[in-house]
Amino acid sequence: MRLSERGRRTSSAVLIYVIVLMSFQVFLITVAAEAFIVDDEGQAWATAGVSVVLAAAAAAFLRYLRP
Amino acid sequence: MSENKPVPVPIWRRDFPYEAAGEEEVTRREFARYLVLGAGAIAAGNVGLAVWTQLRSINTGEPRPIVALESVPVGGTYLFRYPSAADPAILLRVDEREVVAFSQQCTHLGCVVYYQVEENRWHCPCHEGNFATLSGDVISGPPTRPLGRIDVEVREDGNVWALARHER
Numbered sequence: 294m295r296l297s298e299r300g301r302r303t304s305s306a307v308l309i310y311v312i313v314l315m316s317f318q319v320f321l322i323t324v325a326a327e328a329f330i331v332d333d334e335g336q337a338w339a340t341a342g343v344s345v346v347l348a349a350a351a352a353a354f355l356r357y358l359r360p
Numbered sequence: 361m362s363e364n365k366p367v368p369v370p371i372w373r374r375d376f377p378y379e380a381a382g383e384e385e386v387t388r389r390e391f392a393r394y395l396v397l398g399a400g401a402i403a404a405g406n407v408g409l410a411v412w413t414q415l416r417s418i419n420t421g422e423p424r425p426i427v428a429l430e431s432v433p434v435g436g437t438y439l440f441r442y443p444s445a446a447d448p449a450i451l452l453r454v455d456e457r458e459v460v461a462f463s464q465q466c467t468h469l470g471c472v473v474y475y476q477v478e479e480n481r482w483h484c485p486c487h488e489g490n491f492a493t494l495s496g497d498v499i500s501g502p503p504t505r506p507l508g509r510i511d512v513e514v515r516e517d518g519n520v521w522a523l524a525r526h527e528r
Contacts, residue, residue: 348403
């Protein structure tokens with residue numbers, strides 16, 4: 294099935310959102326590693342919380358992605 | 361725009377009409393699904409790191425002898441590991457009977473600190489962080505938290521004992 298131009302643009306935008314969220318996750322894992330090195334539990338938990346929220350947002354975006 | 365209107369071939373495709381093997385085998389949805397799975401795996405890793413960090417701070421150590429007091433000169437330091445072999449620590453003999461001990465990990469990025477005799481402070485050479493000798497509080501530099509303190513006492517047998525570590 295062919296997609297409309299609008300549908301393709303929407304899918305591209307969603308895909309870019311997911312890629313940006315994934316990039317941010319990679320950044321967050323470095324922050325978590327840094328918190329682990331310096332024994333900063335507060336920072337480690339804050340990072341984990343943001344990371345889980347971003348993963349959930351990426352999964353939500355996936356629902357709106359066309360084939 | 362009509363739903364049935366064919367999508368034009370992109371200019372780059374006309375200029376470079378090459379196709380890689382299996383180019384059409386992964387849809388964008390599948391690609392995004394891999395990304396989401398990767399994001400979920402990293403999130404799980406972040407939670408795991410947070411739990412591990414929390415568990416490490418729970419281990420405050422058991423009382424144990426560190427070194428004989430007379431083997432450390434006044435103003436001298438002694439390196440040891442406490443509470444586990446992965447935790448470097450440093451002890452300073454302040455005067456005849458007083459000793460203090462701290463985690464040797466700088467609270468900024470984990471470099472080891474050492475005692476600067478001439479400045480009378482703990483110094484981290486990585487990013488010029490400085491800590492107070494007796495309290496471990498931040499004097500200057502990028503660290504925002506004081507050094508982890510280790511309770512020590514000199515017992516009757518002449519040994520310095522480490523009692524527990526406190527993250528602050």
